[in-house]
Amino acid sequence: MSSVLFLGGCNFRCPFCHNRDLVLSPGGFEDIPLEYVVATFRKYKHWVDRVVVTGGEPTIHKSLFRLIGLLKREGMSVKLDTNGSNPSMVKGLVNDGLIDCIAMDVKGPLDRYPRWCDCEVDAGTIRESIEFIMGSGIDYHFRMTVVPFLHQEADVYTVAEELEGAKDLIIQTFRPDITLNPGYARVKPFSPDKMDKIKKNVADIMAGKGLKQAKSMRLDDLGVKKSDLGLYR
Numbered sequence: 202m203s204s205v206l207f208l209g210g211c212n213f214r215c216p217f218c219h220n221r222d223l224v225l226s227p228g229g230f231e232d233i234p235l236e237y238v239v240a241t242f243r244k245y246k247h248w249v250d251r252v253v254v255t256g257g258e259p260t261i262h263k264s265l266f267r268l269i270g271l272l273k274r275e276g277m278s279v280k281l282d283t284n285g286s287n288p289s290m291v292k293g294l295v296n297d298g299l300i301d302c303i304a305m306d307v308k309g310p311l312d313r314y315p316r317w318c319d320c321e322v323d324a325g326t327i328r329e330s331i332e333f334i335m336g337s338g339i340d341y342h343f344r345m346t347v348v349p350f351l352h353q354e355a356d357v358y359t360v361a362e363e364l365e366g367a368k369d370l371i372i373q374t375f376r377p378d379i380t381l382n383p384g385y386a387r388v389k390p391f392s393p394d395k396m397d398k399i400k401k402n403v404a405d406i407m408a409g410k411g412l413k414q415a416k417s418m419r420l421d422d423l424g425v426k427k428s429d430l431g432l433y434r
């Protein structure tokens with residue numbers, strides 16, 4: 202049984218993000234004092250012994266060390282969700298023994314990273330996080346949300362190839378219900394059949410079997426016009 206702590210704010214602006222308010226208006230949420238958070242975990246630790254620290258992007262907060270340190274002191278097992286943009290903090294947290302599991306979202310192939318996040322980002326920092334996590338010795342997952350129109354099918358396979366040697370890449374289906382860029386609410390997710398095919402191909406790549414066929418998705422197939430999406434570039 203785990204609890205999830207959502208920390209407000211993010212340094213990325215992924216157009217498909219479904220935590221729009223948490224990213225854009227974190228001040229609109231109630232502030233919960235750290236002491237209250239810790240006391241609540243202490244009260245319920247006989248049946249909740251794990252916590253997921255997520256966002257937004259947790260690593261934009263310098264106080265993350267203190268928060269997780271206090272949770273660890275309460276005997277909690279901690280999983281960190283991150284976009285990988287702050288490898289220094291990820292290394293510090295792991296090297297201090299504060300993290301038991303880490304899940305990093307990989308937004309797309311490294312050569313066009315600003316496109317996936319709609320902000321300036323040094324892909325070198327993303328690569329640094331990936332390489333550190335893979336060699337860290339702690340449990341980890343890489344995840345990618347597949348967004349039709351933003352990604353072509355071949356982009357997913359490129360990510361899988363860039364993660365060569367990683368234990369897995371979890372493929373997630375895009376959810377258009379709430380999106381940071383409202384234009385993406387009109388983008389239809391790939392069909393379950395297509396997602397199954399993509400997952401199978403990704404599993405083959407991660408297992409070192411290569412890929413027999415990866416077709417690009419044509420815009421016409423998606424039912425979306427380029428002009429619908431203000432941030433397309």
Ligand code: SF4
Binds near residue numbers: 211213220306
């Ligand atoms: S999806 Fe992108 S914008 Fe949303 S919280 Fe994650 S990194 Fe930030």
